[in-house]
Structure formats: structure tokens, C-alpha cells
Amino acid sequence: MNYDFVVVGHGIAGATLAYTLRKQGQQVLVIDEPKANSASRVAAGLVNPVAGKRFAKSWLVDTLLPYADSFYDELEERFKQQLFIHKPIYKVFSTIEEQNNWMAKSAEGNWSEYIGATYTQSTGQDPSVQDQFGGIMIRKGGYLRIAETLDLLLQDLQQDNALLPERFEMDQLRLTEQGIAYKNITARHLIFCEGWQAVQNPYFRWLPLQPTKGEVLEVQTQDFNPECIYNKAVYVVPVGEGRFKIGATYNWRQPDELPTPEGKEELSERFEQITTQTYQVSRHWAGIRPAVRDRRPLVGRHPEHAQLSVFNGMGSKGVLMAPYLANLFAKALIEGTELLPDVHISRYYSLYYDYLKHHNPEL
The missing domain is CATH 3.30.9.10 (D-Amino Acid Oxidase, subunit A, domain 2)
Structure with missing residues (x-):
């Protein structure tokens, strides 16, 4: 069988990328070993536009969040199920210092799009909540019913005979002038979306x-x-x-x-x-x-083997990041458009050449 793209892995990154490529008319095969405790399935699928103790907007949130909303709306319409649950996030202050940090931060700019209310003492709405220092109510938060979403997308692949439910065997992969060959499969391009297991991938283990x-x-x-x-x-x-x-x-x-x-x-x-x-x-x-290491995703082609790419490294932010970045990467692969420098693995090419010097792998 011949495909345009083979996607290895069907966590939130691989699932979103495979769906996006298929939507753009590409012939895609997903290879994924079923696993109940993958990071995506264990995660709560949380989207929080204001992250961390420093009260900073999540990276690129003004772009990522509207795109993610639209993407999950599209999936809900397709599958006739509610998948993304919109809920405010009550960020409870742990100390008076944390409250003071927020008051100083909130004076620096307009937060009205993401902050619904600030409380300097307990809201009193639920006596069991321990919020004596108050907190902030964050708007536009929520969570994806991630296991259900992945299952629906897997069913979609199965119906189109576009899923190979098995562990990817690296020793069966061959690089060719036309792309790649794997067992009885050929494709123009292969994309690794393996999550943490990329540390064992001989082509991408140099990534941090x-x-x-x-x-x-x-x-x-x-x-x-x-x-x-x-x-x-x-x-x-x-x-x-x-x-x-x-x-x-x-x-x-x-x-x-x-x-x-x-x-x-x-x-x-x-x-x-x-x-x-x-x-x-x-x-x-x-x-x-x-x-x-730098809390940015890892996206892009291998520095020497152009038929191989990686789409990975989204940590706990995959639900927020994956839809927009999948669209950006699909366009780069199909049309040759540019990726964001912040996510392109070219920022780590120096590690690849250091890796070659020390290991001299026969790739």
C-alpha cells in the first residue's frame, strides 16, 4: 500500500496531525500500539490561558486558543458529541504573597479577556473551599474529553482502513529515494509523534x-x-x-x-x-x-533525512497547542510554507551534529 504520510503515534499530537492531513486530502496511515495509560489518555486535557505562579499568559494563547476552539467545535459537529467542556478556572491564592504578585501583575495590562473576577478574600460560595486569600476566576478555560476524542478519531481511521494497531518496529523502516518503506507499506513521508518514547528513536534521540x-x-x-x-x-x-x-x-x-x-x-x-x-x-x-527543555514543541524535518519529521514535545499543553501547530505543519509539509522558529527543531540542529560526532550512528 502506498500513502502520502505515515504517522507513528496517536496521542493528541498524532491524532490531530493525522486528522488535519486527511482533511487536506492526503492519504494517511496511522501506526499506533493501543495503550490505556498513554500520557494523552491519562491527562485531564486541561486548557488554561493563564499559567504558572508568575501569572503569565500561556505562550501564543491569543492565536492557539481560538483555533483550538474552532477545531474541537468541528469535531463535535462531526461526531455529534460534546467533547470540549468550557469551564472557568478558579485559581486559588496559596499565600498573601501570591495575591500581591497577582495584584501587581494585573496592573501591568488589560486582562479582561481572560480574567473574569479577582477576589482578595474568600468568595464564600462554598464553605468547604479553602480560599482565605481569595483568587482569580480565569475565563476561556476548560478541558477536552481526551480519551473519548482519541477513540472517535481511531474509529474514523479504522473505517477508512487507515490504522495499523501495532507497535512500530524501527528495524523494519527503510529510507528510499521516493520516501520510506515499512514492511509492505510505502509513503512519501513519515512523521514520528511518539511522545516521550522519542528518546529511543535513533533518528531523533538527539532532541532535548x-x-x-x-x-x-x-x-x-x-x-x-x-x-x-x-x-x-x-x-x-x-x-x-x-x-x-x-x-x-x-x-x-x-x-x-x-x-x-x-x-x-x-x-x-x-x-x-x-x-x-x-x-x-x-x-x-x-x-x-x-x-x-525550553518548553516549546519540537516540530520539523530531520536535518539530513527529509522524508522523516517529528511532531512532538507539547508536554501538558497538547490540547491547546496541537490543533494550530498541526495545521501549520501540514501546510509546511504539503505546500512548503514556513514553520514558527519557536517550534522548529532547527533550533537544536547543533545538538544533532554533536550527537553525530560522539556516536557516529549508521543512519
Whole structure:
């Protein structure tokens, strides 16, 4: 079988890119080993336009957010299901210093598009919420029902015989003058969307990926307000019927996908700093995010093998970033347009040449 593109991996990055390429009339095959605890499936799929303790707008949010909204609206129309849940995010101040930091930051510019209200003391709306220093209500937040979205896109691929549900075997890949050959498959181009496992990819292991383990809990509690997402050291996302998803930890030292008692304890303690509600832990997951040293995605062609590309490194921001960047990359691959310098892997080409000097791989 001959294709225009082979996409390896069907997390949020690979799924979004494959959908975008297919929408533009390209023949696409996705190769993906089914895995229940992939980082995308474990994640809460959160979109937060104001991130971090420094109260900065998320990178390129004014561009990424409208595009993501439109993309998920399109998927909802296609599949006749609600997939993106719009909810405000109540960022609870942990200390008076954090409150003061926000008051200083908010004086620097117009935040009205993303901040609905600022509270300098408890809102008093839910006595179980521990927000004695107040907080800010962030607009235009929400979360993607990510596992359901990926499943629908997989079904779409299956219906068109565009899915090979197996582990990609690197030793079966051959580079040709026309593109690539893999088993009985040929294609003009292959794109790796493997997430953290790119650290084992012989063509792209030189990229500065930092696999970061994250653990997530699902808890059951009946009387906690489900009208907003809470954020205070962890996020607390209402997912329906008294269930809340709590996450996530950040662990660079244990690059495995096994839930730990320490992770459960950390998340439980932080949840208890937000609410006094009693709760029961119903589920506990762990996954590995593909984080990058400079916190920008890794997108672009291999410096020597033009038939190979990477679309990766979105960390915990894949739901927000992937739709716009997938469209940008699809145009670059099909029409030869330019990528954003901030995401292009050319910023790390020097690492590739250092890698060749030290390893001299036979690629």
C-alpha cells in the first residue's frame, strides 16, 4: 500500500496531525500500539490561558486558543458529541504573597479577556473551599474529553482502513529515494509523534526531550461545586456524577508509568488544601509527558533525512497547542510554507551534529 504520510503515534499530537492531513486530502496511515495509560489518555486535557505562579499568559494563547476552539467545535459537529467542556478556572491564592504578585501583575495590562473576577478574600460560595486569600476566576478555560476524542478519531481511521494497531518496529523502516518503506507499506513521508518514547528513536534521540512522569487521581465526592475547575498547586477537574480528576505530579527521576503511593499521597494532600470535603479515591493513573527543555514543541524535518519529521514535545499543553501547530505543519509539509522558529527543531540542529560526532550512528 502506498500513502502520502505515515504517522507513528496517536496521542493528541498524532491524532490531530493525522486528522488535519486527511482533511487536506492526503492519504494517511496511522501506526499506533493501543495503550490505556498513554500520557494523552491519562491527562485531564486541561486548557488554561493563564499559567504558572508568575501569572503569565500561556505562550501564543491569543492565536492557539481560538483555533483550538474552532477545531474541537468541528469535531463535535462531526461526531455529534460534546467533547470540549468550557469551564472557568478558579485559581486559588496559596499565600498573601501570591495575591500581591497577582495584584501587581494585573496592573501591568488589560486582562479582561481572560480574567473574569479577582477576589482578595474568600468568595464564600462554598464553605468547604479553602480560599482565605481569595483568587482569580480565569475565563476561556476548560478541558477536552481526551480519551473519548482519541477513540472517535481511531474509529474514523479504522473505517477508512487507515490504522495499523501495532507497535512500530524501527528495524523494519527503510529510507528510499521516493520516501520510506515499512514492511509492505510505502509513503512519501513519515512523521514520528511518539511522545516521550522519542528518546529511543535513533533518528531523533538527539532532541532535548525530558520525559516527565505525572500521576493523576480520580476521586468521588458528592457536595463539591462542579461549576468550575480549581487550581491550587494541583488542578481539580469536575468530570461528572460527583467525580473529580486531580493532578498532576511532576517527576523527572522515575521515567516509568507505574502509580506510586508517594504520588497518591502528594495529590491527596494537595486536594485537601483546596477542600475540606470528604472523598474516596476511585482511580489512580500514571503517564509520561514529552516535556522539552525550553518548553516549546519540537516540530520539523530531520536535518539530513527529509522524508522523516517529528511532531512532538507539547508536554501538558497538547490540547491547546496541537490543533494550530498541526495545521501549520501540514501546510509546511504539503505546500512548503514556513514553520514558527519557536517550534522548529532547527533550533537544536547543533545538538544533532554533536550527537553525530560522539556516536557516529549508521543512519
